[in-house]
Amino acid sequence: MATERRAEATWRGSLMGGAGTIERVGSGAFGPLGVSWPARAESSDGKTSPEELIAAAHATCFAMAAAEDAKENCPVSHALRGNVELSLDARLQS
């Protein structure tokens, strides 16, 4: 069964001088969250960014896959693998 998930973002003004918002996500779990180009490309200043959001997507996906059987089980890992090198460092906590 296909599952659709949704998010909405807005932007006002130029890229360098303007600012945006991750307005809302379908679950209502977070938002609105401010974003900006300087916060994305330089110091985050407490603001999220697309790169942090995909890190969050990957981490949540991987945690669930690892809870069962991590191998090839995380769709976000699969999507990333087409483009980037993935590395894995897993340690068992005593």
Added chain:
Amino acid sequence: MPRVQRSADVTWEGNLARGSGELTARTGAFQGLPFSLAARVGQVEGKTNPEELLAAAHAGCWTMSLAGELTGAGTPPERLTVAATTTLDEVEGAGHRIVASEIRATARVPGIDSAAFARAVEAADAGCPFSALIRASASVSVDAELEEASA
């Protein structure tokens, strides 16, 4: 764009079916967000999930990419609204995969004509690293509309 690194931390307790996790952004933008398998594939119950986070990344990237193209063309946007919808589906022999991300954008851009807007949209999609990333393993579709200038 310089090299940037961003991180998120999660914890998970329990098995896949009944366990649950918490997500925290290293920037502090969000902290302790709950997530679970049930909320991922069924009713969301206010919990986030990987596909929604990917949709947020794609929508956020896409707004900035279009703002950049429009700014470069001398017509910075008054306002852009971008919704991204990701689809997770079962693919035969491969388990669950992200199979699509749909972008729907509306833009209020003073002084632009429809041909220039269409060029900016095409360049924005081509230049958005998340469109490229998703396109490597799934489809990306774009539907962008120019709003009438406000009187």
